[in-house]
Amino acid sequence: MRPPSYKAVVDEFAAAIRSGALPAGSRLPTHRALARERRIALATATRVYAELAAMGLVVGETGRGTFVREQSGFDGLEPSRALPVPRTADLSFNQPLAPGQAGLLRQALRALAATGDAEALLHQHPPGGRRRDRAVVATYLLDRGIDAAPRDVLLTGGTQQALDVVLRALTRPGDVLAVDALSYPGIRLLASAHGLDLAPVPVTPTGPDLDALDRLCRDRPVRAVYTMPTVHNPLGWVLDREQRDRLVAVARSRDCLIVEDGTYAFLDASPPPPVQALAPERTCYVAGLSKNVASGLQFGFAVLPAPHVERVTRSLRAAAWGAPGLVTALATGWLSDGTVTRLECDRREDAAVRQGIARAALDGMDVTAHPSAYTVWLGLEPHQRPDHVAAVLAGAGILVSTADAFATGPHRPQALRLALATPPVGQLPEVLRHVRAAIEAIPP
Numbered sequence: 001m002r003p004p005s006y007k008a009v010v011d012e013f014a015a016a017i018r019s020g021a022l023p024a025g026s027r028l029p030t031h032r033a034l035a036r037e038r039r040i041a042l043a044t045a046t047r048v049y050a051e052l053a054a055m056g057l058v059v060g061e062t063g064r065g066t067f068v069r070e071q072s073g074f075d076g077l078e079p080s081r082a083l084p085v086p087r088t089a090d091l092s093f094n095q096p097l098a099p100g101q102a103g104l105l106r107q108a109l110r111a112l113a114a115t116g117d118a119e120a121l122l123h124q125h126p127p128g129g130r131r132r133d134r135a136v137v138a139t140y141l142l143d144r145g146i147d148a149a150p151r152d153v154l155l156t157g158g159t160q161q162a163l164d165v166v167l168r169a170l171t172r173p174g175d176v177l178a179v180d181a182l183s184y185p186g187i188r189l190l191a192s193a194h195g196l197d198l199a200p201v202p203v204t205p206t207g208p209d210l211d212a213l214d215r216l217c218r219d220r221p222v223r224a225v226y227t228m229p230t231v232h233n234p235l236g237w238v239l240d241r242e243q244r245d246r247l248v249a250v251a252r253s254r255d256c257l258i259v260e261d262g263t264y265a266f267l268d269a270s271p272p273p274p275v276q277a278l279a280p281e282r283t284c285y286v287a288g289l290s291k292n293v294a295s296g297l298q299f300g301f302a303v304l305p306a307p308h309v310e311r312v313t314r315s316l317r318a319a320a321w322g323a324p325g326l327v328t329a330l331a332t333g334w335l336s337d338g339t340v341t342r343l344e345c346d347r348r349e350d351a352a353v354r355q356g357i358a359r360a361a362l363d364g365m366d367v368t369a370h371p372s373a374y375t376v377w378l379g380l381e382p383h384q385r386p387d388h389v390a391a392v393l394a395g396a397g398i399l400v401s402t403a404d405a406f407a408t409g410p411h412r413p414q415a416l417r418l419a420l421a422t423p424p425v426g427q428l429p430e431v432l433r434h435v436r437a438a439i440e441a442i443p444p
């Protein structure tokens with residue numbers, strides 16, 4: 001077997017440090033020991049540590065060795081969630097990443113650097129992206145069951161920006177936005193930023209209560225319905241064809257816009273058609289490459305009914321013009337050469353493995369999840385207060401989310417949402433055993 005390249009060793013250490021598998025303060029092997037273990041030259045081992053030090057991940061102390069540095073800023077994404085102890089595992093935010101992806105990035109950057117027209121990357125793209133880049137996304141979307149003209153596809157800096165510009169352009173302050181009573185937290189932030197009145201729709205484990213949605217739209221002037229029909233975050237449901245048809249019928253009869261979020265849709269290999277395909281005249285479909293490629297890429301898109309394209313483009317222009325050229329070049333390269341499709345396929349398998357681990361570790365508990373989703377909704381007993389459980393786990397270095405973050409109405413269920421994608425898969429059984437033990441240790 002060939003010895004690993006020094007970059008592969010750097011990536012491996014960096015991933016272990018960022019995931020918390022190598023906590024702050026851990027002593028790393030001596031240069032000589034590392035060289036022996038990895039069958040690399042001593043000079044290469046020294047280069048590995050020099051690069052990790054330059055990345056701010058380790059520090060060499062003369063005469064003592066090399067240590068993992070404190071990773072402030074890696075306690076989760078929100079400063080308010082800093083942990084009292086070094087982080088062991090993050091079950092609060094899904095950042096799936098396959099082991100070879102840093103290598104893929106290097107390869108793609110080298111290919112970009114070698115293209116004749118590197119200068120083109122320095123030119124401003126039009127808001128919403130160049131026609132040929134939109135066409136690449138439109139072609140990719142055909143596999144998702146969406147048949148859109150490139151001019152109706154806008155490229156954005158992530159799904160959140162796509163949602164932001166759609167709502168900014170197509171709603172007015174005071175408008176009513178119908179959302180599932182448990183939904184993606186970013187929608188609550190946007191509703192508050194745009195002065196929208198969130199109207200929660202009761203949920204069941206298999207989907208929103210569509211009769212309740214119909215009544216809501218009858219009784220209030222609902223401007224838009226935000227929906228995640230395929231692999232819902234946090235409940236993991238996939239609406240069947242009948243539910244989708246019903247949703248569309250309600251939106252049509254009450255003349256509402258539909259905002260369909262397909263962020264996690266790739267995790268179901270053969271879902272029913274997207275709502276966009278059933279009601280293209282009123283559906284704005286948003287998704288991106290955060291969960292299927294890398295959340296740091298911040299590449300997303302919106303597919304719009306033709307009459308709305310101009311307004312949303314103007315709103316995108318008022319934001320940040322959409323996806324940066326360099327990111328677009330990487331994303332469209334991976335979309336056209338099949339890398340994204342391959343990563344999606346691997347992610348489905350990875351998510352199913354993680355889901356299996358979760359089912360085993362949480363056996364007998366109140367779990368709601370899709371068999372290949374990266375999220376688990378874990379119901380708790382009345383005496384197991386979610387904020388208390390989350391605080392106990394934070395004390396052990398494990399970040400989880402409580403139902404509060406997902407509740408769009410006054411009802412706060414007794415539940416946690418566990419995001420399974422971020423910890424190394426080998427660490428997951430132990431972390432979930434710890435979660436279970438922390439919950440079961442609470443006296444009734």
Ligand SMILES: Cc1ncc(COP(=O)(O)O)c(C=O)c1O
Pocket residue numbers: 157158159160161184186228233261263264287288289290295298299300
């Ligand atoms: C359902 C859903 N929509 C949108 C987003 C935001 O995606 P992006 O990182 O592409 O902005 C997320 C991120 O977690 C999500 O879960």
